[in-house]
Amino acid sequence: MTAPRTPKVSYGGDYNPEQWPEPVWDEDHRLFTRAGIDTLTVGVFSWSLTQPAENTYDFAILDRILDRAAAEGRRVCLATGTAALPPWLAKKYPDVNRTDFEGRRHRYGQRHNFCPSSPAYRRLSTQMAGRIAERYARHPALLAWHINNEYGGLCYCELCADAFREWLREKYATLDALNDAWCTTFWSHRYTDWTEIEPPNALTEHWRGPDHTAFQGTTLDYFRFTTDALLGCFLAEKEVIRAQDPDAPVTTNFMGMFRPLDYHRWAPHLDFASWDSYPPLDAPPTWPSLAHDLMRGLKDGAPFWLMEQTPSTTACREVNPLRRPGELRLATFQAVAHGADAALYFQMRASRGACEKYHGAVIGHAGRDDTRVFREVAEIGRELELLGDASLGARTPARTALVFDWDSWWALEISDGPSRLVRYQDTVHAYYRAAREAGADVDVIPQTADLAPYDVVIAPALHMIKGDLAARLEAAAGRGATVLSTFLSGRVDEHDRAFLTDVPGPLAPLMGIRVDEWDSRARDFVQPVRMGELTSDARLVFEIVLPRGAEPVGTYGADFYAGTPAVTRNKYGKGEGWYVATALDQPGVNEVVRRILTRHDLIGPYADQPAVETATRVAPDGTALLFLLNHAPEPARLTAHATATDLLTDKRVEQGDPLTLDPLGTAILRIQQSGINRSAAHVRPAHRTSGRSSC
Numbered sequence: 276m277t278a279p280r281t282p283k284v285s286y287g288g289d290y291n292p293e294q295w296p297e298p299v300w301d302e303d304h305r306l307f308t309r310a311g312i313d314t315l316t317v318g319v320f321s322w323s324l325t326q327p328a329e330n331t332y333d334f335a336i337l338d339r340i341l342d343r344a345a346a347e348g349r350r351v352c353l354a355t356g357t358a359a360l361p362p363w364l365a366k367k368y369p370d371v372n373r374t375d376f377e378g379r380r381h382r383y384g385q386r387h388n389f390c391p392s393s394p395a396y397r398r399l400s401t402q403m404a405g406r407i408a409e410r411y412a413r414h415p416a417l418l419a420w421h422i423n424n425e426y427g428g429l430c431y432c433e434l435c436a437d438a439f440r441e442w443l444r445e446k447y448a449t450l451d452a453l454n455d456a457w458c459t460t461f462w463s464h465r466y467t468d469w470t471e472i473e474p475p476n477a478l479t480e481h482w483r484g485p486d487h488t489a490f491q492g493t494t495l496d497y498f499r500f501t502t503d504a505l506l507g508c509f510l511a512e513k514e515v516i517r518a519q520d521p522d523a524p525v526t527t528n529f530m531g532m533f534r535p536l537d538y539h540r541w542a543p544h545l546d547f548a549s550w551d552s553y554p555p556l557d558a559p560p561t562w563p564s565l566a567h568d569l570m571r572g573l574k575d576g577a578p579f580w581l582m583e584q585t586p587s588t589t590a591c592r593e594v595n596p597l598r599r600p601g602e603l604r605l606a607t608f609q610a611v612a613h614g615a616d617a618a619l620y621f622q623m624r625a626s627r628g629a630c631e632k633y634h635g636a637v638i639g640h641a642g643r644d645d646t647r648v649f650r651e652v653a654e655i656g657r658e659l660e661l662l663g664d665a666s667l668g669a670r671t672p673a674r675t676a677l678v679f680d681w682d683s684w685w686a687l688e689i690s691d692g693p694s695r696l697v698r699y700q701d702t703v704h705a706y707y708r709a710a711r712e713a714g715a716d717v718d719v720i721p722q723t724a725d726l727a728p729y730d731v732v733i734a735p736a737l738h739m740i741k742g743d744l745a746a747r748l749e750a751a752a753g754r755g756a757t758v759l760s761t762f763l764s765g766r767v768d769e770h771d772r773a774f775l776t777d778v779p780g781p782l783a784p785l786m787g788i789r790v791d792e793w794d795s796r797a798r799d800f801v802q803p804v805r806m807g808e809l810t811s812d813a814r815l816v817f818e819i820v821l822p823r824g825a826e827p828v829g830t831y832g833a834d835f836y837a838g839t840p841a842v843t844r845n846k847y848g849k850g851e852g853w854y855v856a857t858a859l860d861q862p863g864v865n866e867v868v869r870r871i872l873t874r875h876d877l878i879g880p881y882a883d884q885p886a887v888e889t890a891t892r893v894a895p896d897g898t899a900l901l902f903l904l905n906h907a908p909e910p911a912r913l914t915a916h917a918t919a920t921d922l923l924t925d926k927r928v929e930q931g932d933p934l935t936l937d938p939l940g941t942a943i944l945r946i947q948q949s950g951i952n953r954s955a956a957h958v959r960p961a962h963r964t965s966g967r968s969s970c
């Protein structure tokens with residue numbers, strides 16, 4: 276099953292009219308129509324209204340909200356509403372409240388804080404999902420199911436401790452296997468009974484917060500257990516929905532690069548992926564695009580939904596800057612460019628009270644339609660109307676893959692040594708950014724993905740190597756692909772046990788190197804790395820590389836290892852293995868990545884325009900769309916690389932014509948087939964997508 280079929284990019288967002296008087300709803304719908312809003316996410320936080328007591332259900336208000344939406348011709352993404360508990364439930368069944376990292380049992384408050392192992396939570400949330408599904412499965416407004424909201428967080432209660440022990444029994448079968456996996460002969464931890472095992476937290480294995488554990492193997496398993504425990508909650512709700520409704524697709528809103536949950540373990544169970552984009556302040560544009568591509572990669576490249584973004588400002592941060600004029604439009608088309616078939620907001624109308632009353636909304640407290648934000652939202656609505664179905668179901672024909680692995684992320688960041696300063700997201704993002712700014716479309720894939728479609732496979736900070744991954748990377752290089760990995764890769768197996776071989780472990784033959792030593796230094800320490808003409812600054816970790824067949828591409832410039840390789844290239848079969856032994860600055864990473872992309876003719880036609888992002892989507896009928904996104908506040912002057920029509924203006928450009936993008940401007944070029952010769956990489960449908968249209 277895929278994302279819902281709709282005639283155009285779905286447009287709208289979270290709508291909580293239960294928070295204001297019903298006469299205001301008339302005004303809401305009048306304004307929605309003005310803004311081209313066709314989709315409303317409803318019921319995300321209405322549990323205390325729909326079930327005011329254990330044996331009392333009351334759907335009157337949801338009935339009215341859905342009936343009104345249907346009458347207005349709008350579709351509803353209907354939430355089960357199980358992410359925020361009603362007070363009576365937490366009081367009656369205290370075990371639904373989480374126990375935190377310090378071992379404190381919480382009391383009623385907030386949201387997103389139920390214990391995933393609580394039988395009361397499981398029973399009552401599943402019953403609620405079942406009731407909602409039974410009532411609304413055949414409702415004309417229903418478009419999709421939205422289970423819970425932003426699952427996440429850990430619990431350390433006794434129920435979770437027991438559930439963890441059960442999970443471990445299933446995984447390891449015997450204590451011998453568990454003791455072996457966790458290396459428990461270290462510090463006298465040999466377990467002789469399952470009940471001796473404690474969840475790893477501040478009272479047990481952790482000594483300075485969640486990332487400092489005495490036993491990485493234990494903590495990793497707790498992260499995996501939590502991922503599965505919350506997934507169990509999702510699956511229980513999904514099952515009861517499916518019993519009532521075999522058709523409407525089911526999702527839950529993810530959070531992009533969210534460390535606590537391994538979304539790859541969830542992906543097979545979603546009908547389509549959706550996520551909430553709130554990029555960190557001052558993040559470069561490649562940060563949200565990396566998250567979009569990660570979310571697209573969850574369902575093998577199928578389109579996802581942008582479930583939430585703010586139309587203007589967040590409220591939860593220390594300071595909450597406004598999106599400047601034009602930034603919302605750019606972010607919206609960026610999402611569509613990366614595979615979004617829906618663009619939804621949090622929120623349609625601002626809450627009157629509580630902690631999100633200053634969060635941006637399409638309609639503010641005064642209910643006006645003459646605000647800048649409303650005008651921008653309405654203008655985007657008009658353009659999405661214009662775009663129609665052109666991008667729906669379209670896939671990204673990427674020939675470059677970036678391997679993203681939650682286990683490696685966790686293992687790297689809970690490791691004592693070599694350096695606490697290396698951050699997985701930063702390392703991955705630097706390589707992703709280099710490829711994207713060079714104009715390559717990138718699929719962000721799990722380590723289990725089929726590598727056959729790719730000419731370039733980038734696997735930064737792949738700390739943990741599992742299963743047959745090394746063999747598959749070798750096979751990719753053998754047939755001609757280039758595989759790149761970096762420092763702190765190939766260090767540990769799936770249990771976080773060091774490989775008893777040379778570093779980088781199973782990657783060593785492909786990389787043609789051996790690493791015997793590594794140094795890590797403070798953030799401000801810089802080591803020069805020379806690569807041809809370029810000298811790049813390297814930081815944080817410096818692995819000392821002995822070539823074993825590989826040739827140096829860059830060398831360290833100082834210290835006792837001056838002159839030894841910092842970047843290497845190894846011929847392997849028809850392809851190559853590249854290894855970057857230190858955290859190069861962005862120009863250094865760009866240099867390495869551009870050399871690799873050049874080898875495969877994957878540098879894009881606008882790669883000399885650093886502020887212009889390009890992204891390709893190929894529609895199910897084979898039509899190629901090239902999105903051009905100008906992230907600069909100045910116009911971008913390009914020369915069209917192909918003959919094309921801009922779907923937003925209906926203007927045609929011939930190959931070689933000047934093409935100007937406004938400041939923060941977007942063009943969506945439908946490429947004429949006759950004009951594709953110069954940049955086949957950017958318009959040809961990928962072999963992996965043919966015959967697998969998602970609609």
Ligand code: GLA
Binds near residue numbers: 553621631
């Ligand atoms: C999340 C939640 C929403 C809301 C927004 C505010 O994405 O899902 O309910 O709290 O954040 O940014």
Ligand code: ZN
Binds near residue numbers: 393
């Ligand atoms: Zn618990």
